[in-house]
Amino acid sequence: MKIIAIGRNYAEHAKELNNPVPTTPVIFMKPDTAILKDNKPFYHPDFSEDVHHEIELVLKISKEGKHINENFAGNYFEEIGLGVDFTARDIQQRHKEKGLPWELAKGFDGSAPISNFVPKANFKDLYNLNFKLDINGELRQHGNTKDLLFSFERIIAFVSRYITLKKGDLIFTGTPEGVGRVKIGDRLEGYIEDVKMLDFYVK
Numbered sequence: 001m002k003i004i005a006i007g008r009n010y011a012e013h014a015k016e017l018n019n020p021v022p023t024t025p026v027i028f029m030k031p032d033t034a035i036l037k038d039n040k041p042f043y044h045p046d047f048s049e050d051v052h053h054e055i056e057l058v059l060k061i062s063k064e065g066k067h068i069n070e071n072f073a074g075n076y077f078e079e080i081g082l083g084v085d086f087t088a089r090d091i092q093q094r095h096k097e098k099g100l101p102w103e104l105a106k107g108f109d110g111s112a113p114i115s116n117f118v119p120k121a122n123f124k125d126l127y128n129l130n131f132k133l134d135i136n137g138e139l140r141q142h143g144n145t146k147d148l149l150f151s152f153e154r155i156i157a158f159v160s161r162y163i164t165l166k167k168g169d170l171i172f173t174g175t176p177e178g179v180g181r182v183k184i185g186d187r188l189e190g191y192i193e194d195v196k197m198l199d200f201y202v203k
């Protein structure tokens with residue numbers, strides 16, 4: 001399986017990092033070794049002084065497809081979950097300045113904690129979904145899918161023009177504003193609406 005992630009998919013987040021609001025989706029990938037499940041602790045890497053949390057809704061691809069038409073793209077995911085796209089912002093910044101790729105900042109071990117997945121049919125409106133991240137009991141990020149720049153269908157159609165999607169692949173759909181540093185000892189709790197999906201510690 002593979003993990004595809006969308007950068008800058010919420011305008012307010014693009015602006016907080018002084019990035020332009022994109023006109024086509026920005027994508028990058030993480031290896032499967034980035035995945036952390038079952039609320040296992042995230043071990044803070046020693047190569048970064050500035051690992052940021054990015055809370056994101058995650059799609060689980062339910063069948064193989066390439067060149068998927070946007071009108072039918074909704075048929076390619078049945079479940080959604082919540083994830084954190086941990087980002088070594090200091091490494092990413094240095095690489096951005098040199099025009100280098102982001103893998104070391106985005107793809108390191110444990111950089112993709114994910115929740116269990118739930119049927120999308122559980123939700124009345126996929127484009128009015130609140131999700132949030134609390135750290136040590138304090139609200140740090142809140143997003144609503146009505147603010148997505150590129151819809152889930154648009155993302156699937158776009159990505160599958162280039163990369164065949166397979167059953168079980170995950171798509172991180174972008175973070176809202178409020179990203180910031182995590183430190184050892186922090187407790188991260190993530191919610192979709194009022195349902196707690198993530199609850200783990202930084203060690």
Ligand code: MG
Nearest residue numbers: 054085174175
């Ligand atoms: Mg992200």
